[in-house]
Amino acid sequence: MDRQAEASALRTVAAHVDALDGDRWQIAALGSETLVDAVGPDNSRVTILTFTAHAKPEEIELVAGALDHARIMLGVITRAKKVLRAADGEGGQPLPRPSDTAQQATRAKKNHAAEAAMLCERAAFRNWLIERHGxxxxxxxxxxxxxxxxxxxxxxxLGVTSRKAINEDDAVRDRWIALRQDYYATAGRGQG
Structure with a gap:
């Protein structure tokens, strides 16, 4: 489903939820059947759905909770929009960004030397080295x-005598990451 279709479906759900403002759905029993009743703001009750004895409890709970679930989802979406607007500078503080040291620590933890060794084993990477770097x-x-x-x-x-320098030297690691990104951008992932 594309974004326009999703937005349209979301507007439809929101309109239905708005139309049912004040209503709640409840599970009731009648013999071997399970019912879902709509209870209005004035406590009027109308059966809107009947499940047979073959329905699983999870199916019943999911359907009976659909109105509440839709309200929760719409609330989450509304709050997320507010956060995104704030992050874009529309009436609030931007979201905190990960610190440079946290990013560096994450990059340093990865075993880039092992990744380099594995790429050297791939025919696609070797072909890229032939074409791009002779x-x-x-x-x-x-x-x-x-x-x-x-x-x-x-x-x-990379200007090193050992691939392990990729894990030990920030400048070498940065050169490796740039080279690897160039490979993926020009040769594409999933080859070789």
Whole structure:
């Protein structure tokens, strides 16, 4: 469902909920059947749905709670819109952003060196290194030799003698992340 269809459906739900303002739905029993009654603001009661004995309790509770659930969802959406408006500077303080140190800590925890090693094993990454950075695989007969050559090229591009420097040096890590992003942007994910 696209956003316009979602917005239209949401407006319809909101209109229905508004029309039922003051009403509540309750579960009642009549013999082996389970009923859902609409109870009006004046305590008038009308049966709006009858379940057979074969209905699961979860089905009954879900349907009987639909009006309350819709009210909750609409309230959540209204509050979320307020928060987003505040974040955009429309009448409130912007949402707090993660600190640079928190972002750096997250980036440092990831084992980028292992990720680099795994990418060097992928044919798609090696082909990208050939096309974008002149990796030469001539004379390499097997996959292990191609992987080793790709790792050597990667170390050269990053200006390091060992891939573990990616995890230990912020500048090297930043160069790795930029190179990896360029790979994914130009070669695409899921290849190789």
């Amino acid at each position: 990796l030469d695989l001539k004379g390499t007969a097997d996959d292990a030799a191609r992987t080793a050559r790709a790792a050597q090229k990667l170390r050269s591009l």
